[in-house]
Amino acid sequence: MTSAATTSILPRRGGFFGALSDAFWRRPKLLLFLMLTPPLLWLGIIYIGSLLALLLQSFFSVDEFSGLINYEFTLATYAELLRPANFDIILRTVIMAAAVTLFSAAIGFPIAYYAARYAKGKWKAIFYLGIMLPLWSSYLVKIYAWKLILAKEGILTWIFAKLHLLWLLDGILALPVIGGNSLSISYIGTFLVFVYIWLPYMILPTQAALERVPGNLLEASSDLGATPRQTFRTVLLPLALPGIIAGSIFTFSLTLGDYIIPQIIGSSRLFIGQAVYSQQGTAGNVPLAAAFSVVPIVIMAIYLWIAKRQGAFDAL
Amino acid sequence: MTAAVEFQNVSRHFGQVRAVDGVNLTIAPGEFFAMLGPSGSGKTTCLRLIAGFEQPTGGHIEIFGETAEGVPPYRRNVNTVFQDYALFPHLNILDNVAYGLMVKGVDKATRYREAEAALELVKLPGYGARRPGQLSGGQRQRVALARALVNKPRVLLLDEPLGALDLKLREQMQEELKSLQRALGITFVFVTHDQGEALSMADRVAVFNNGNIVQEGTPEEIYKQPKVRFVADFVGSSNVLAPDVMKRLGGEARWASLRPEAIRLKPTGEGVPAKVLQASFLGASNRLLVEAGGAKLHVMLPADQAVPAIGSDIALGWGLADAHYMDDAA
Amino acid sequence: MTAAVEFQNVSRHFGQVRAVDGVNLTIAPGEFFAMLGPSGSGKTTCLRLIAGFEQPTGGHIEIFGETAEGVPPYRRNVNTVFQDYALFPHLNILDNVAYGLMVKGVDKATRYREAEAALELVKLPGYGARRPGQLSGGQRQRVALARALVNKPRVLLLDEPLGALDLKLREQMQEELKSLQRALGITFVFVTHDQGEALSMADRVAVFNNGNIVQEGTPEEIYKQPKVRFVADFVGSSNVLAPDVMKRLGGEARWASLRPEAIRLKPTGEGVPAKVLQASFLGASNRLLVEAGGAKLHVMLPADQAVPAIGSDIALGWGLADAHYMDDAA
Amino acid sequence: AEPLKELGKGEGAVSIVAWAGYIERGETDKNYDWVTKFEADTGCKVTVKTAATSDEMVALMNEGGFDLVTASGDASLRLVAGKRVQPINTDLIPSWKTIDERLQNAAWHTQDGVHYGTPYVWGANVLMYNTDAFKDKAPDSWNVVFEEQTLPDGKSNSGRVQAYDGPIYIADAALYLMTHKPELGIKDPYELNEDQYKAALDLLRGQRKLVGRYWHDAMIQIDDFKNEGIVASGSWPFMVNLLTAEKAKIASTFPKEGITGWADTTMLHVDSEHPNCAYMWMEHSLSPKVQGDVSAWFGTVPSVPAACKGNELLTDSGCATNGYEHFDQIKFWKTPRAKCESQGECVPYHRWVSDYIGVIGGR
Amino acid sequence: MRSDRGHRAPLVLKIAAGAGLLFLHLPILLIFVYAFTTEEKSYQWPPPGFTTQWFAVTWNRPDVWQALGLSVQVATIATAIALLLGTLCAAAVSQTKFFGREAISLLVILPIALPGIITGIALRSAFSLFDIPFSVWTIILGHATFCVVVVYNNAVARFRRTSGSLIEASMDLGADGFQTFRHVVLPNIGTALLAGGMLAFALSFDEVIVTTFTGGQQSTLPIWMLEELIRPRQRPVTNVVAMVVVLVTFLPILAAYYLTRDGDQVAGSGK
Ligand SMILES: Nc1ncnc2c1ncn2[C@@H]1O[C@H](COP(=O)(O)OP(=O)(O)OP(=O)(O)O)[C@@H](O)[C@H]1O
Ligand SMILES: Nc1ncnc2c1ncn2[C@@H]1O[C@H](COP(=O)(O)OP(=O)(O)OP(=O)(O)O)[C@@H](O)[C@H]1O
Ligand SMILES: NCCCCNCCCN
Ligand SMILES: [Mg+2]
Ligand SMILES: [Mg+2]
Numbered sequence A: 001m002t003s004a005a006t007t008s009i010l011p012r013r014g015g016f017f018g019a020l021s022d023a024f025w026r027r028p029k030l031l032l033f034l035m036l037t038p039p040l041l042w043l044g045i046i047y048i049g050s051l052l053a054l055l056l057q058s059f060f061s062v063d064e065f066s067g068l069i070n071y072e073f074t075l076a077t078y079a080e081l082l083r084p085a086n087f088d089i090i091l092r093t094v095i096m097a098a099a100v101t102l103f104s105a106a107i108g109f110p111i112a113y114y115a116a117r118y119a120k121g122k123w124k125a126i127f128y129l130g131i132m133l134p135l136w137s138s139y140l141v142k143i144y145a146w147k148l149i150l151a152k153e154g155i156l157t158w159i160f161a162k163l164h165l166l167w168l169l170d171g172i173l174a175l176p177v178i179g180g181n182s183l184s185i186s187y188i189g190t191f192l193v194f195v196y197i198w199l200p201y202m203i204l205p206t207q208a209a210l211e212r213v214p215g216n217l218l219e220a221s222s223d224l225g226a227t228p229r230q231t232f233r234t235v236l237l238p239l240a241l242p243g244i245i246a247g248s249i250f251t252f253s254l255t256l257g258d259y260i261i262p263q264i265i266g267s268s269r270l271f272i273g274q275a276v277y278s279q280q281g282t283a284g285n286v287p288l289a290a291a292f293s294v295v296p297i298v299i300m301a302i303y304l305w306i307a308k309r310q311g312a313f314d315a316l
Numbered sequence B, C: 001m002t003a004a005v006e007f008q009n010v011s012r013h014f015g016q017v018r019a020v021d022g023v024n025l026t027i028a029p030g031e032f033f034a035m036l037g038p039s040g041s042g043k044t045t046c047l048r049l050i051a052g053f054e055q056p057t058g059g060h061i062e063i064f065g066e067t068a069e070g071v072p073p074y075r076r077n078v079n080t081v082f083q084d085y086a087l088f089p090h091l092n093i094l095d096n097v098a099y100g101l102m103v104k105g106v107d108k109a110t111r112y113r114e115a116e117a118a119l120e121l122v123k124l125p126g127y128g129a130r131r132p133g134q135l136s137g138g139q140r141q142r143v144a145l146a147r148a149l150v151n152k153p154r155v156l157l158l159d160e161p162l163g164a165l166d167l168k169l170r171e172q173m174q175e176e177l178k179s180l181q182r183a184l185g186i187t188f189v190f191v192t193h194d195q196g197e198a199l200s201m202a203d204r205v206a207v208f209n210n211g212n213i214v215q216e217g218t219p220e221e222i223y224k225q226p227k228v229r230f231v232a233d234f235v236g237s238s239n240v241l242a243p244d245v246m247k248r249l250g251g252e253a254r255w256a257s258l259r260p261e262a263i264r265l266k267p268t269g270e271g272v273p274a275k276v277l278q279a280s281f282l283g284a285s286n287r288l289l290v291e292a293g294g295a296k297l298h299v300m301l302p303a304d305q306a307v308p309a310i311g312s313d314i315a316l317g318w319g320l321a322d323a324h325y326m327d328d329a330a
Numbered sequence D: 001a002e003p004l005k006e007l008g009k010g011e012g013a014v015s016i017v018a019w020a021g022y023i024e025r026g027e028t029d030k031n032y033d034w035v036t037k038f039e040a041d042t043g044c045k046v047t048v049k050t051a052a053t054s055d056e057m058v059a060l061m062n063e064g065g066f067d068l069v070t071a072s073g074d075a076s077l078r079l080v081a082g083k084r085v086q087p088i089n090t091d092l093i094p095s096w097k098t099i100d101e102r103l104q105n106a107a108w109h110t111q112d113g114v115h116y117g118t119p120y121v122w123g124a125n126v127l128m129y130n131t132d133a134f135k136d137k138a139p140d141s142w143n144v145v146f147e148e149q150t151l152p153d154g155k156s157n158s159g160r161v162q163a164y165d166g167p168i169y170i171a172d173a174a175l176y177l178m179t180h181k182p183e184l185g186i187k188d189p190y191e192l193n194e195d196q197y198k199a200a201l202d203l204l205r206g207q208r209k210l211v212g213r214y215w216h217d218a219m220i221q222i223d224d225f226k227n228e229g230i231v232a233s234g235s236w237p238f239m240v241n242l243l244t245a246e247k248a249k250i251a252s253t254f255p256k257e258g259i260t261g262w263a264d265t266t267m268l269h270v271d272s273e274h275p276n277c278a279y280m281w282m283e284h285s286l287s288p289k290v291q292g293d294v295s296a297w298f299g300t301v302p303s304v305p306a307a308c309k310g311n312e313l314l315t316d317s318g319c320a321t322n323g324y325e326h327f328d329q330i331k332f333w334k335t336p337r338a339k340c341e342s343q344g345e346c347v348p349y350h351r352w353v354s355d356y357i358g359v360i361g362g363r
Numbered sequence E: 001m002r003s004d005r006g007h008r009a010p011l012v013l014k015i016a017a018g019a020g021l022l023f024l025h026l027p028i029l030l031i032f033v034y035a036f037t038t039e040e041k042s043y044q045w046p047p048p049g050f051t052t053q054w055f056a057v058t059w060n061r062p063d064v065w066q067a068l069g070l071s072v073q074v075a076t077i078a079t080a081i082a083l084l085l086g087t088l089c090a091a092a093v094s095q096t097k098f099f100g101r102e103a104i105s106l107l108v109i110l111p112i113a114l115p116g117i118i119t120g121i122a123l124r125s126a127f128s129l130f131d132i133p134f135s136v137w138t139i140i141l142g143h144a145t146f147c148v149v150v151v152y153n154n155a156v157a158r159f160r161r162t163s164g165s166l167i168e169a170s171m172d173l174g175a176d177g178f179q180t181f182r183h184v185v186l187p188n189i190g191t192a193l194l195a196g197g198m199l200a201f202a203l204s205f206d207e208v209i210v211t212t213f214t215g216g217q218q219s220t221l222p223i224w225m226l227e228e229l230i231r232p233r234q235r236p237v238t239n240v241v242a243m244v245v246v247l248v249t250f251l252p253i254l255a256a257y258y259l260t261r262d263g264d265q266v267a268g269s270g271k
Helices: A015-026 A028-057 A076-081 A084-117 A121-136 A139-150 A155-162 A166-173 A187-212 A215-223 A228-257 A260-264 A272-282 A286-309 B043-051 B093-104 B108-121 B137-149 B167-184 B195-201 B219-224 B229-234 B243-248 C043-051 C093-103 C108-121 C137-149 C167-184 C195-201 C219-224 C229-234 C243-248 D036-042 D054-063 D073-081 D094-098 D167-180 D194-208 D218-227 D237-245 D275-285 D288-298 D318-322 D349-360 E011-033 E053-059 E062-095 E101-113 E116-129 E136-161 E165-172 E177-205 E209-214 E221-230 E235-260
Strands: B005-014 B017-027 B032-036 B058-063 B078-081 B155-159 B187-192 B204-209 B212-217 B239-241 B256-258 B264-266 B272-281 B285-292 B295-302 B313-317 C005-014 C017-027 C032-036 C058-063 C078-081 C155-159 C187-192 C204-209 C212-217 C239-241 C256-258 C264-266 C272-281 C285-292 C295-302 C313-317 D013-019 D045-051 D068-071 D118-124 D126-130 D232-235 D250-253 D259-269 D330-332 E267-270
Touching: A015 A028, A015 E177, A028 A286, A028 E062, A028 E101, A028 E116, A028 E136, A076 A084, A076 A286, A084 A121, A084 A187, A084 A228, A084 A272, A084 A286, A084 D349, A084 E011, A121 A187, A121 E011, A121 E235, A139 A155, A139 A187, A139 A260, A139 E011, A139 E221, A139 E235, A155 A166, A187 A228, A187 A260, A187 E011, A215 A228, A215 B078, A228 A272, A228 A286, A228 B093, A228 E101, A228 E116, A260 A272, A272 A286, A272 E116, A286 E101, A286 E116, B005 B043, B017 B043, B017 B058, B017 B212, B032 B043, B032 B195, B043 B058, B043 B078, B043 B155, B043 B187, B078 B137, B093 B108, B093 B137, B108 B137, B137 B167, B167 B195, B167 C272, B187 B195, B195 B219, B195 C272, B204 B219, B204 B229, B212 B219, B212 B229, B219 C272, B229 B239, B239 B295, B272 C167, B272 C195, B272 C219, B285 B313, C005 C043, C017 C043, C017 C058, C017 C212, C032 C043, C032 C195, C043 C058, C043 C078, C043 C155, C043 C187, C078 C137, C078 E165, C093 C108, C093 C137, C093 E177, C108 C137, C137 C167, C167 C195, C187 C195, C195 C219, C204 C219, C204 C229, C212 C219, C212 C229, C229 C239, C229 C256, C239 C295, C285 C313, D013 D054, D013 D275, D036 D045, D036 D275, D045 D054, D054 D068, D054 D073, D068 D073, D068 D275, D073 D259, D118 D275, D118 D288, D118 D330, D126 D237, D167 D194, D167 D259, D167 D349, D194 D349, D218 D232, D218 D237, D232 D237, D237 D250, D237 D288, D259 D275, D275 D288, D288 D318, E011 E235, E053 E235, E062 E101, E062 E136, E062 E177, E062 E221, E062 E235, E101 E136, E116 E136, E116 E209, E136 E177, E136 E209, E165 E177, E177 E235, E209 E221, E221 E235
Parallel strands: B032 B187, B032 B204, B078 B155, B155 B187, C032 C187, C032 C204, C078 C155, C155 C187, D013 D045, D013 D068, D259 D330
Antiparallel strands: B005 B017, B005 B058, B204 B212, B239 B256, B264 B313, B272 B285, B272 B313, B285 B295, C005 C017, C005 C058, C204 C212, C239 C256, C264 C313, C272 C285, C272 C313, C285 C295, D068 D259, D118 D259, D126 D232, D126 D250
């Protein structure tokens, strides 16, 4: 601490790493290049390349009888998408995805809100675990648990019977379109299970966004005369929106593509995921499967574009 | 006349922490009232009690004669300018300013007109379409002000509104705030930990320490007649001198404060002998650090007076009245 | 003697932005050098050029006579105290301070001994085991200082190190820094936008504007003889008067600066007639805002002088030498 | 590819695409195991990929990586046409001679006199029903799954019946129409002209209102009969056997309109990596023991008549029970083609595929 | 959060939040219950009897161990790759400005924003195009692709929070690039990487859809479960496995929570 060193420029640290470090410092672009190469190769070449390979297939067609692919450019496969039976599938899936997303947002919000703004200490940890644990429990086993709950002779019927409320259940099942012979083969059932399975994906980003809303904005709103309800609508909700949008990317996209849930809990009416799966696997019609998968790609591209503009990526 | 704000033995405890502890306070209507005190002394909590963000754990609060307890913030005719402005990032400036009117249900045309007028008042006409993120700190501060004023509150609370601004801007805003308050006649309650700011702006100042008010009065009273050592120490850069030092310097054996600008250089041999330790050029004046009577003192020299060399022996003098004796024993 | 730091026509442009634009600068060894200027004027960029975080886009930099270009920061015997301290949050205080020695491969016993010594120097002995998060702002600032000093740099760079501290602490740290620099004899390069800080601490001050140095000199030169209006305006709270105003006030028809404390009250009829607009109590003095010759002027009255009533007519006077005429035409 | 000339050493493995329940190693019931011993004898490790529909089998074979497939008639010719399977050399399969004469040159595995596999077993798509719901009286018509009606237990059949989730089920509707709408002139349920086809689809659209969920997987259908209140459906004897073994109130019947069925062929992939093991499996699959065991397990009829006698599991009455004598009445699955024998122009299979998706989707 | 201090949550909110949590957990309890049922072929409510035999049965089933082994192997390697790629990407994006920076975040998010089935068949068609046979590596390739984003998100958030001046401070104090990475960068993003890595592991460990398309005939644990659930032999075994997985993962989740608690990012956002 007494005397300063005599030189102002120190020698380079010896060895390869010393030289490399200096080189990186002098040419930051080189470092950047080296850092970006592996992920770009992986995601930009392998992944995007695969997607393009898939898209390419959608311009081929399949021989009706032997099921072999005919490698000639055609738009016929896309035309098939518009056939009523196939178009129904698309419509059905998109409506379901939208409904699941809206509902997940609606029931996920209070949980996220409570966890973000009221839960403290031990309760905060409990909420965190409470949201994470379902995420970590097997997706398939959860679906089968629901099959058991929703079956005609399942737990819900049992509970309703015990409560002498079977008339209510029957009333629900008698609803047109969304009802059915039993919950497990109705749209209601499919919807419930979708919501259940994807709900944590909605809660987590919403909670993160809510946690980031500065408390003093809420105070400022209240100070300016807004009732709690007004504060919620005009300040909290708009500021939590990027988080909700981020969550909705998951709920929407996961619903668009899932084929396992509607197959186990559903009425045999296909969803896009099932159509892709069966066209690819069961029917061996890869071109049609590829054309079907363009649908979610396009929808999600639009969705991501909107989300990006809303700043939802930061909330992911 | 009813007081604008009255605290009767008000306390706000957080568990063990006595953030505010038995405060009595009367703020007159139209007054510019400053709360001054070190960090953690309870200033913000007092303000929050007035705004309604906190409920007192003891005592009674009245705002213009009406009981405040149990009244939520959105039903108090009191507005706050937050330290970090708390502008709504998702609304543009005009909507920010019009917010209070919007939630009251004022129609669009009227509220935008009034918001524009408020923006003009704070000298930001035409800024309505911008987002808070596109303004500088000083501009944001003024938007926060306009947003509060548009509601025509009877009391305006300001929590260190100038804390984040740099010196130049701060001085400018001080003057603007002051003249705005005079023009509008609204009661301002202003929290700061900057003594200069409190002294230059306020009609009355309350000095906080440990959740309580240790002295209340006009800036001059606070500055020139500190009741206790804490005030002398905290307000301005007084020399606070212990009884034994005062004795040695020829005064009473009591705690006293002696302002640096009250001390004069005397011809050697005439006054109290001292030794110059350090000298700083402050622009408008020079500040000496000297040793006298076994204590270190600051002495402020007018800019036009020659600065004695460091290490040299000098002599000091001051008026009898300049040594201000204080109450506290410790 | 070789300069500690020398800039020869140094520029640093970021695309269109000329952050630093042709700066020439010589800092002598052992000097306490302050860079003063408004936000965005290029002070930080200059500091970063010295530290090696930026490369000049033009010109040449020497540190103690050695070329600095192309030398990475970790090979420059220069250390920085960052504005936000940049203490490593994952290391305790002792490890923070010992970091520089650790990466140099100094053995554990030695580096901890030296780190302890450095902590003692900044008056924080025994704080080694704490985490940065457990210290107050002022303490953190001192740790950052110790962490830099333990490496025995030849130049210490400080980027607004006191910016985040409150007034009281800031004044205290100013004195501590100053005496430390004197004791160690290291060259300090200090960036601030607080003119008071620059004036009171530095041996020499460079005033920046728009990426360039507009004036360089001792604090007194800068304060009393601003070369251009910008400096007069920015440093201290001078009254900067336009040629026509000066003419009306009885001076030359040139831009001039007139310091508030140089203006005196005169018996009515004797000097320049003026009207009092506003008066602020500043503790050690009172500041008047007056109108005279069609311009607004600040006048500083010593605390012991009576403050004239607002709205009253008064007369002002100043010495001929107090009106400082400046170069710039605009 | 040229058929194998002579049998070599086993490659140590053979992978088979098969219907659920076709290849058992005693995991469900240890009495039913015709794999373990084969593996021990030949050193060929058997891996099985189960498929639920013929389309899935074709897709798996198109994708490759398997040696054998137990293809039904509606898949086998597609596999031949797509060159996914190779002709076999019957000389390398000593038991070929023991095959039921009715099957030796069956159209679904023989083309231009060339054999593309060995017959495995055949069977019928029986009507499975819940004996409680039908008050122990077997329904005698498929109308219980096609037309809305009150069942003997007094409740409607709506929501309590199932249909097969595969396009080939359109043939079941056509078969039903052969009796109930003779004026359509359907001769072969797999060869339908536009009018006949439309009538079949209409029938199925009506059925859609009765069916909550179509059955796709044997095990899931079992579950549905147990937990979802399903009381009647076209099904395989396999499910009937499993359910009755669990003491469920289930029985099956051959309704008067006749019945569709399947005759499966073990076919060899054109790029088989384990042809020797595959030949060994084909030979093994024709042994009376295997034939009898499979038939007992799945409720099928052996392709080797010798298996009908002396098999412990099947018992001597098993072949008769499972329909040995009904061979001629069963309309075996085959792929509908545009050029058809009975009336020249028929609706091809690809339309069956897309239209059936539409029917299930509510179109 | 200051605004809420001392304030009680409204009752409606409490009920809604509580009911929501319950909704998330009752089915999981059911999974536990059916790990103890005596019925083995299909589920039935209420369970006919109680037994603990399935734990022993599960322990002795080699196919469980095989699937578990494959899943652990896949998840471990996929996580390691995701950690590497995600960190590199996050570092590049947050430490420097360059053309196309925005595109990168989109690129990283894409595999999770597009349904898994698309990732799955895209990779599958690429495999068949290039005649790449299915192997552990094809599964890992698929999993790592969508795992990158969780690591990336956690790392980017942490980088954003970690003041850039720390790196400069380190260099200023004489540490070269590598020393700075080892002594400053790594310790500061460590917990974020841990949390991101755990999530990546969880995602991979539970992934069915992508695996279906990239796994060929190999069975990871979820694929094994799917097979078991559709064609049950001993259904409760599946429940035992699911239950054990939940219980075993409980501790790491808790650990991740406490590790990232001080951060702005809870482990899990960005899944
Ligand atoms: N919600 C709370 N829970 C616990 N203690 C609190 C809470 N709010 C404030 N306090 C404590 O009360 C005391 C007074 O806080 P207050 O914010 O009023 O101080 P202040 O004078 O505004 O200080 P500053 O100048 O730092 O803003 C402090 O010790 C603070 O830690
Ligand atoms: N990396 C950069 N890229 C682009 N512009 C930059 C960069 N760094 C600095 N600048 C610009 O250069 C100018 C000078 O910046 P600098 O940080 O040196 O100012 P300063 O004098 O330190 O200001 P302050 O008092 O606000 O810290 C500013 O306009 C700034 O926006
Ligand atoms: N928790 C597992 C649910 C499966 C979700 N997978 C998401 C991957 C999207 N490609
Ligand atoms: Mg405060
Ligand atoms: Mg700066």
